[in-house]
Amino acid sequence: MKLIQKNLILIKINMHTSQLPLDQFIKQNLENQDPRLLGVILSISSAITEISRLIGKGNLENILGDGNITNCQGENQKKLDVISNDIFINKLKSCKDVAGYASEEDEVEQFFDDNLNAPFLVAFDPLDGSSNIDVNVSVGSIFSVLNNIQASPKSGANFLQKGIQQIAAGYAIYGPATMLVLTLGKGSFGFTFDRELNNFYLTHPNLTVPSDTSEYSINSSNSRFWEPPIQRYVSECKAGKTDIRGKDFNMRWVASMVAEIHRILMRGGVFMYPKDSKDPSKPGRLRLLYEANPMSLLIEQAGGFSSTGRKRILQIDPESIHQRIPVILGSRNEIELIENYFHAYDKGEDQFSSFPLFGKRSLFR
Numbered sequence: 001m002k003l004i005q006k007n008l009i010l011i012k013i014n015m016h017t018s019q020l021p022l023d024q025f026i027k028q029n030l031e032n033q034d035p036r037l038l039g040v041i042l043s044i045s046s047a048i049t050e051i052s053r054l055i056g057k058g059n060l061e062n063i064l065g066d067g068n069i070t071n072c073q074g075e076n077q078k079k080l081d082v083i084s085n086d087i088f089i090n091k092l093k094s095c096k097d098v099a100g101y102a103s104e105e106d107e108v109e110q111f112f113d114d115n116l117n118a119p120f121l122v123a124f125d126p127l128d129g130s131s132n133i134d135v136n137v138s139v140g141s142i143f144s145v146l147n148n149i150q151a152s153p154k155s156g157a158n159f160l161q162k163g164i165q166q167i168a169a170g171y172a173i174y175g176p177a178t179m180l181v182l183t184l185g186k187g188s189f190g191f192t193f194d195r196e197l198n199n200f201y202l203t204h205p206n207l208t209v210p211s212d213t214s215e216y217s218i219n220s221s222n223s224r225f226w227e228p229p230i231q232r233y234v235s236e237c238k239a240g241k242t243d244i245r246g247k248d249f250n251m252r253w254v255a256s257m258v259a260e261i262h263r264i265l266m267r268g269g270v271f272m273y274p275k276d277s278k279d280p281s282k283p284g285r286l287r288l289l290y291e292a293n294p295m296s297l298l299i300e301q302a303g304g305f306s307s308t309g310r311k312r313i314l315q316i317d318p319e320s321i322h323q324r325i326p327v328i329l330g331s332r333n334e335i336e337l338i339e340n341y342f343h344a345y346d347k348g349e350d351q352f353s354s355f356p357l358f359g360k361r362s363l364f365r
Contacts, residue, residue: 019202020202021202022182022201023042030184033167033184033185037184039095039096039097040120040145043098044092048172051083051126051127064080082105088126093112096118097119098115099121100112100115100121102159102321103123103125104290109321116153120147120167125291126141128142129257129259132254138173138254139256140258142295144168144169144290146161147161147167162315162318163293163316164297166185168183171261171298173262178192179192181262186301188206188302189206190205190207191204207265207266209264209265209299209330209331210267210331211331211332212268212333212334213268213270216234216251216271217253217254217264218230218271218274220253226276227274227275227345229338230272232341252269257286270334271328273286275308284308284325284327287323291327292306293314296314296327304330305335307339308325308328309342310339310343310346313329
């Protein structure tokens with residue numbers, strides 16, 4: 001049996017000769033970047049493989065369900081939220097080139113005393129979409145790598161950098177296959193995890209988001225709370241070929257940002273988690289540093305675009321490590337159209353309303 005397994009592994013290795021392993025890809029694509037970035041990405045990929053194995057076992061390890069605690073965001077934590085966070089922290093702590101981290105699950109940033117002068121910082125969401133884990137729907141991990149600018153010793157200010165300053169960014173998706181999607185600042189690339197060989201291999205080189213699409217993703221249950229530009233855009237998509245857009249659209253909603261963005265990187269589309277009036281205290285729902293920024297960099301490096309509706313996400317000056325913002329990203333032409341709707345609305349030039357008597361499609365049309 002052992003001989004058969006050994007032969008199968010050798011066959012698989014030969015099959016992968018045309019597919020770059022993750023470490024070789026990074027070495028070949030660092031160019032003018034600090035070569036120590038390799039160790040950081042490999043530490044993150046090691047965390048991802050460990051989380052992937054746990055998720056693959058489901059409740060065989062009694063790791064599903066609520067953790068009966070809330071995180072610093074006031075959100076209920078799943079058991080796997082806590083476990084995944086610990087895995088990320090332990091892997092980063094063992095990497096001498098990481099000075100500290102900011103996690104969705106921790107109220108404040110943390111620094112490693114032995115590595116304070118290390119060149120990099122990492123911001124991450126250890127398990128995005130964890131509310132889906134109990135029903136076996138794809139979830140993921142998101143990460144952003146920043147230079148350690150050392151603005152102040154052991155301060156959160158060190159993390160408050162614009163998205164365009166990210167050195168690397170990516171996510172893992174734990175689905176039928178575990179994939180790592182990565183950018184080092186020049187293109188976005190997909191790697192698939194081979195469990196037998198315990199390694200990631202390049203399977204999706206030079207991902208490209210088409211400029212046009214007929215698919216959008218949004219939580220329509222919040223429609224009554226949306227701003228008029230989003231109501232207008234979704235209304236036109238729903239009207240399809242019978243209206244101004246002249247084509248039919250499909251709507252998708254998984255409630256896992258990683259799953260939504262992965263679909264867009266694979267075939268195009270628009271993802272929207274806009275500002276709404278449901279909770280006026282929150283200017284948006286998604287976190288800038290470890291959700292919006294890394295996903296925006298991946299999308300833009302694949303030819304797409306990302307915006308709040310009023311501003312390019314990668315140009316936003318962060319104010320806090322858990323800052324929330326509206327997120328609209330995906331196929332460039334659609335995002336620019338949505339931005340035009342916001343600009344017209346803010347100037348008072350767009351009279352669209354969702355109310356039937358006074359709306360664009362009114363009784364007096």
